[in-house]
Amino acid sequence: GAVVSQHPSWVICKSGTSVKIECRSLDFQATTMFWYRQFPKQSLMLMATSNEGSKATYEQGVEKDKFLINHASLTLSTLTVTSAHPEDSSFYICSARDLGGREYNEQFFGPGTRLTVL
Amino acid sequence: GQNIDQPTEMTATEGAIVQINCTYQTSGFNGLFWYQQHAGEAPTFLSYNVLDGLEEKGRFSSFLSRSKGYSYLLLKELQMKDSASYLCACMDSNYQLIWGAGTKLIIKP
Numbered sequence: 001g002a003v004v005s006q007h008p009s010w011v012i013c014k015s016g017t018s019v020k021i022e023c024r025s026l027d028f029q030a031t032t033m034f035w036y037r038q039f040p041k042q043s044l045m046l047m048a049t050s051n052e053g054s055k056a057t058y059e060q061g062v063e064k065d066k067f068l069i070n071h072a073s074l075t076l077s078t079l080t081v082t083s084a085h086p087e088d089s090s091f092y093i094c095s096a097r098d099l100g101g102r103e104y105n106e107q108f109f110g111p112g113t114r115l116t117v118l
Numbered sequence: 119g120q121n122i123d124q125p126t127e128m129t130a131t132e133g134a135i136v137q138i139n140c141t142y143q144t145s146g147f148n149g150l151f152w153y154q155q156h157a158g159e160a161p162t163f164l165s166y167n168v169l170d171g172l173e174e175k176g177r178f179s180s181f182l183s184r185s186k187g188y189s190y191l192l193l194k195e196l197q198m199k200d201s202a203s204y205l206c207a208c209m210d211s212n213y214q215l216i217w218g219a220g221t222k223l224i225i226k227p
Contacts, residue, residue: 043220045217
């Protein structure tokens with residue numbers, strides 16, 4: 001099956017620092033990757049859609065200058081939380097869509113990154 | 119607007135059967151997904167329906183009625199490990215997933 005990895009699994013940082021999260025599709029090419037954020041006891045909230053080689057499309061209310069997304073290759077997308085603050089503490093999950101001959105557009109999820117900003 | 123509705127929480131007994139309902143209103147429809155999410159973990163895929171009817175996969179089954187904008191996930195022979203949140207998600211005309219808030223399923227012995 002399709003595997004998506006995320007790194008790091010969890011990170012604790014000081015307020016004002018930047019944190020980079022990597023999302024990799026390990027055994028397939030992902031032209032589209034998605035970044036989600038999930039606060040405790042809430043559902044997934046789509047932050048942005050990332051297409052390889054082009055600028056990400058951000059959802060309403062998500063600051064593109066704060067959450068920098070780079071999708072430089074078909075297997076890697078990165079999310080950088082710049083100048084992180086405690087309210088950015090959340091569970092960040094990426095997913096990737098495999099368009100290679102699949103029957104439908106299933107999204108495969110990474111294991112998530114838990115960010116805690118002190 | 120686009121909307122996915124599912125119950126917030128359900129409780130069932132080990133060994134029993136439970137049905138989790140989901141109603142949706144989306145701009146276009148390219149299928150409905152059910153995902154399972156354990157606390158602190160990412161969602162895992164359970165099922166996909168794009169045609170009306172029942173899809174059975176082991177202890178889990180998923181049903182879709184496009185005319186009614188309705189789906190359910192049926193879990194049989196419940197086990198304690200089935201305690202999790204179950205997320206209903208619809209793919210709209212732009213192939214974007216629209217997520218429900220999730221149903222927290224509590225299994226009691």
